[in-house]
Amino acid sequence: MQLMHNGLKDLLLINHYIPERKIGFLSLETPLPSLLKKFTESLPNYSLGLQIRREYRHISMGLRSLNFKDIDTLFIFEIYNQHLLFVLPLLASTGKDVFISLHGNQQFAINSRIKFLGLIYLKNYLQLFKNLKVVLFEIDDHVIPEKFRLPAASKVIIPHPIISDATPKLKPGERLPANTKIKIGVVGMIRQDKPIGKLIEKLQDYVTSSNSECELIIGTPFGQKPDYLDKIKATLYDTTKEKDYINVLRQIDILVIHYEKDRYYYRTSGVISDAGSCGCYIIASDYPVINHQVNWPIQIGSTFANFDEIGSLIDQAITHIREKGQDNHWIWREQRSAEAIAKLLFPKNHD
Structure with a gap:
């Protein structure tokens, strides 16, 4: 099954841990009809074509939900607030329990009128149809203004899942040899005019001036x-390629990552989850959800409020790695596995 957010693929394993429930999974990532694709790509306005394609994917997903006959629960991997008009009635009409995974939908509604209206529409449906639930990642939405929060009875909070087939390079109890060079990394899209450019400068300065043997890696x-x-x-x-991305993360000892507040204040980072799965110590922007990602159920990193803190945090990270290896990462993984998440989604089946 193709997903928009590949780091969530372990949620497909939930079925193995809830034999009493039959779960169907739906994603927006479905092939487009060739005529629709050609038509929307021929439009002079790229944004208009994109929105038409997204609307088609939402309606298609809603119609596919009606084809599930032998399941009692649906898990929706992603939605866009501005495209809920037709898909929500279709999902509600199935009569099945429906979990709708939100990825920054509330965060984006803060800065977009149309996405805010979509969020209000979703909130109304959650109040009318008790079979609809939203899945929030990491923490409750109490950290954002009240008008962007969703009904308490409709929310299920789970941690961002790990990638089970990507593991830390050090086993529990194993340590790096004393003379091993520490690899500090930045992974993702790089643009010099974005804050990531300034971050790379900071890391270059650290590697050049540090007493520790370090290497800067950029993926x-x-x-x-x-x-x-x-x-x-x-x-x-x-x-x-995905496999090369994972291989780079497994090489890195310390991942340093920065996100802009208006996009990630209340939103999980897939890269942080992937890096944690691979055993990276993570130094990231200090926002509520990201802070929870790197500190629950055990610390595997630290957060910074400004770039001037990064040097001292890397020093602390190196000490942590030398003394504790990746032991914390193995503990961190346990509560983020498909088995642990299944218990949160279906607590009554684990009483």
Whole structure:
């Protein structure tokens, strides 16, 4: 099954741990009819074509939900607030228990009128149809203004799942050899005019001036790699393919990542979850959801409020890695497995 957010694929394993329930999974990632694709791509307005394709995917997902005959629960991997008009009535009409996974939908509604209206529409449906539930990641929505919160009885909170087939390179109790160079990494899309450019400068300064033996690693899709990266002192890896992306994360000891507040204040990071699964110590922006990601159920990283804190946090991270290896990561994984999440989604089946 193709997912928009590949880091959620372990949720497909939930069925194994709830034999009493039969769960069907739905994603927006479905092939488009060739005529629709050609038509929308021919439109001079790219945004209009994109919205038409998304609306089709939502309606298609809603219609597919009606085809599930032998299941009692539906899990929806992703939705867009602005495309709920037709899909919500279809999902509600199935009469099945429906879990709708939200990815920053409330965060985006804060800065968009149409997405806010979509959120209000969703809230009304949650109040009318008790079979509809929303899945929030990491923490409750009490950290955002009240008008963007959803009904308490309709919310289920789960941690972002791990990638079960990606594991830390150090086993519990294993430590890095004393003379091992520490690899500090940045992974993702790189643009010099974005804060990530300033972050890379900070990391270059640290690697150059640190008493510890360190290497800077940058993983990014080479098809969109800015030319200036070729001129800096760092080892570059192409992360266009999923397996290469995971391999880079497994090489990195410390991942440093920054997100802009208006997009990630109340939103999980898939990269942080992937990096944690691979054993990276994570240094990330200090927002409520991300803070929870790196500290629950046990600390596997730290957060910063400004770039000036990064140097001292890397020092602390190196000490942590030398003394504790990746032991905490193995504990962190346990409460983020499909088995643990199944108990949160279906508590009555585990009484």
